[in-house]
Amino acid sequence: xxxxxxxxxxxxxxxxENVLITYALGSCVGLAVYDPVAHVGGLLHFMLPCxxxxxxxxxxxxxxxxxxxxxxxxxxxxxxGAKKSRLRVxxxxxxxxxxxxxxxxxxxxxxxxxxxxxxxxxxxxxAEDMGGSQARTMRLEIASGRVLLRxxxxxxxxxx
Amino acid sequence: xTDQVVEFLPEAAQHTxxxxxxxxxxxxxxxxxxPAGDLIAATLAFHGSHHGxxxxxxxxxxARTFAANFFGxxxxxxxxxxxxxxxxxxxxxxxxxxxxxxxxxxGAFDLSAPRTFRLAAAEKSPEFTSGATSACxxxxxxxxxxxxxxxxxxx
Amino acid sequence: MAFEVLIVDDSEAMRxxxxxxxxxxxxxxxxxxxxxxxQEALDILRSNWVDIVLTDVNMPVMxxxxxxxxxxxxxxxxSIPVLVVSTDATSHRVDRMMSxxxxxxxxxxxxxxxxxxxxxxxxGASND
Numbered sequence: 162x163x164x165x166x167x168x169x170x171x172x173x174x175x176x177x178e179n180v181l182i183t184y185a186l187g188s189c190v191g192l193a194v195y196d197p198v199a200h201v202g203g204l205l206h207f208m209l210p211c212x213x214x215x216x217x218x219x220x221x222x223x224x225x226x227x228x229x230x231x232x233x234x235x236x237x238x239x240x241x242g243a244k245k246s247r248l249r250v251x252x253x254x255x256x257x258x259x260x261x262x263x264x265x266x267x268x269x270x271x272x273x274x275x276x277x278x279x280x281x282x283x284x285x286x287x288a289e290d291m292g293g294s295q296a297r298t299m300r301l302e303i304a305s306g307r308v309l310l311r312x313x314x315x316x317x318x319x320x321x
Numbered sequence: 322x323t324d325q326v327v328e329f330l331p332e333a334a335q336h337t338x339x340x341x342x343x344x345x346x347x348x349x350x351x352x353x354x355x356p357a358g359d360l361i362a363a364t365l366a367f368h369g370s371h372h373g374x375x376x377x378x379x380x381x382x383x384a385r386t387f388a389a390n391f392f393g394x395x396x397x398x399x400x401x402x403x404x405x406x407x408x409x410x411x412x413x414x415x416x417x418x419x420x421x422x423x424x425x426x427x428g429a430f431d432l433s434a435p436r437t438f439r440l441a442a443a444e445k446s447p448e449f450t451s452g453a454t455s456a457c458x459x460x461x462x463x464x465x466x467x468x469x470x471x472x473x474x475x476x
Numbered sequence: 477m478a479f480e481v482l483i484v485d486d487s488e489a490m491r492x493x494x495x496x497x498x499x500x501x502x503x504x505x506x507x508x509x510x511x512x513x514x515q516e517a518l519d520i521l522r523s524n525w526v527d528i529v530l531t532d533v534n535m536p537v538m539x540x541x542x543x544x545x546x547x548x549x550x551x552x553x554x555s556i557p558v559l560v561v562s563t564d565a566t567s568h569r570v571d572r573m574m575s576x577x578x579x580x581x582x583x584x585x586x587x588x589x590x591x592x593x594x595x596x597x598x599x600g601a602s603n604d
Contacts, residue, residue, distance in 0.1 A: 270345050276587065277343030280393045285500050286589050340585035341493075391489065393496060407489040414487070414534075415584045418563020422583070429568045432534045434486060 163300075166191075166204045169225035173203035173237040174303055182300040186254035188268035190227070190275055190291070191299040193251045193321075194234060195306040196243035202303045203241075205234045209267070210274030227274040235282070250284055251308045251321045253299045255291040268292070288321045330470055331457045333419035338459070338466075342412065343390045346459035346466075353456035356380040356465035360440040361406055362447055363413035367421060369430030373472040375417040376449030377409070378440070380464025384409050410435035416468065478506035479599060480524065484517040484531040484543065485561070490584075494530060494561070494591065501592040503599070514538030518546055521553050528598055533562040533569065544576040557598040561591070 166172050166183040174181070181204040183191050188208075195202040205224060212226040223229035238248065255272035272291050279286065288308070290297065295312040299321075302309070308321040331349050338344045361384045363377040379387070388408040389396045413435045421430045440447070453469035481498060483491050491510045498505055509524060511517035515538040517531065529547070533540035540560060547553045557579040562569070565583035573581060580594045 266345065269339070273339050273343050273345050277390060280343065280390075280588060281395065283393065283500050285497075285502075285592060289589070337585045340587055388489075391493060404489060404492075407487060411487045411489045415563050418565075418584065422563070422565045425566050425568075428566060430564065430566070432563065434534075434536060 166206050168206055169208050169222045171203065171205040171224045171230060171234055171237070173201065173234065173241055175199065175201045175241050177304040179303045180300055181303070182298065184298050186297040186299055187256050187258035188254070188271060190252055190254040190268075190271045191297070192231060192234065192275065193299065193301045193308045194238050194243070195249045195251075195301065195303075195308075196238065196247045197249065197306050198247050199242040199244070200303065200306075201238055201241040201243040202301050202306065203234050203238045204299070204301045205230050207231070207271065210270045227271060227278055231275070231278045232282075235284075245284070248284070249287045249306065250279065251288045252286055253290045253297050253308075253310055253321060256293050256295055256297070258294070258296065290319075290321055329420045329423040330416075330455055330468060331459075333423055334416045334457060334459060334466075334468055337412065337415045337419055338387075341391060341415070342387045344387065344461060346461055348458075348460040350458045350460075351456060353450070353453075353458050353467050353469065354465070355446055355450070356383075356467060358382075358442050358464075360442075361409050361437060362440050363406075363409050363435050363437045364447070364449055365413055365417055365435040366433040367417060367430050369421075370425050370428035371421075371430070371472060373454070373470065374449060375413060375420075376447060376453070376469040376471070377413045377416070378447075378450070378465075378467045378469075379409060379412075380466075383461055383464030383466060386461075386463045387412060406437040406439075410437045413437075420470070478504045479527040480506045480509070482509040482511065482517060482520055482524075482526045482529045484511045484514065484529065484535070484540070486512045486532065486535040488512070490532070490561075497588045497591050498595070500588065501595065503595065514540060514543030514546070517543055521547070521556070526556055528595065529556055529558045530561050530595075531558060533560060533564055533573070541572065541576065544573060544578060548577045559594055559598055561586070 183206040192205045207230045212229045255268040298311040309318045359381045388405040453471045455470045457468045459466045513535045531540045559580040560578045561582045563584045
């Protein structure tokens with residue numbers, strides 16, 4: 162069963178029937194974590210690098226930001242039985258897409274924020290497909306742990 | 322020929338800062354200005370197909386942020402000042418090497434060991450800040466990093 | 477089997493970073509030796525078992541090129557894979573270091589994943 166993870170959202174599950182899928186990874190980044198022993202997987206779709214002060218009170222979802230969303234993703238995975246040492250972490254997105262203000266570098270900032278947070282947490286990426294100029298669709302199969310990507314200009318899906 | 326190194330300097334600096342210091346500047350300009358407050362300075366010489374010197378000035382708070390990011394520590398963790406200057410020395414080394422590699426992709430160069438020193442706010446600017454062939458100023462929320470590139474006999 | 481690693485770089489900061497990358501990479505590592513120049517590296521190599529050497533190029537006392545020449549000339553050391561980690565990624569330098577027997581080259585600045593990948597290639601090849 163496809164479970165859609167929206168923009169600024171996250172899902173963690175151990176249901177092997179689930180396939181977590183997120184669309185329109187332009188400047189946003191999709192981060193997938195998977196524990197192959199516990200069969201726990203999570204997919205986060207974050208939009209911006211840092212939560213501004215007071216964002217918790219403004220009602221913006223913490224999943225919107227890398228610095229709040231990524232630690233929460235890992236914590237939820239642990240609560241579902243995942244172990245840090247077993248987690249396979251993969252990321253996609255962070256493309257140079259023109260945003261509303263015409264500044265091109267939100268994607269780049271998102272990628273840098275992701276790498277900084279993972280480095281400080283002592284986690285390395287197992288695989289990545291970041292940057293470029295194309296939006297991506299990313300899905301994580303909970304039964305197998307496979308992460309598959311699709312983008313408009315490339316035919317078919319590729320496994321990350 | 323020297324113009325090409327000049328244009329590679331901001332590109333090399335940004336690539337280095339993103340890749341190993343996880344920092345993206347808010348503003349990049351070619352207009353140097355001495356950062357406010359106490360600073361850390363670094364210089365190193367290069368020789369080979371061209372010879373010269375790279376000089377660097379960085380605000381102390383920004384230097385501590387770079388060090389925390391480089392080592393993967395929290396920003397409020399205590400990092401010994403010797404380790405901070407060691408990180409800034411390596412930053413200067415990598416920016417210089419990356420800029421020269423971009424220019425000299427089929428040439429050759431050697432780099433001297435970087436020299437670092439602290440500069441109080443009231444102290445005179447180092448000699449490398451005047452007469453540089455090119456300068457590059459990168460602004461971050463925590464402070465400013467300024468790079469000076471000179472060709473000719475190192476000071 | 478745990479790998480014994482030798483890191484050669486005159487920057488203590490860089491050595492500390494590389495040690496951290498190795499510890500996070502999932503390699504089964506034993507000791508991580510450190511040297512600040514080629515001469516210190518040779519002293520370590522001649523008195524310890526080392527499975528892989530990561531070396532900078534520009535260093536005082538003895539640089540990375542001189543170190544590689546010594547390693548290549550020593551029949552007890554020449555089979556140890558050497559990975560060069562340097563800011564100098566000009567084709568001149570890369571060709572020179574590979575011709576002296578280096579098995580891989582990583583340009584600084586590098587991501588942790590890039591260093592891990594290159595080490596996997598060398599350690600995997602040395603097990604074949």
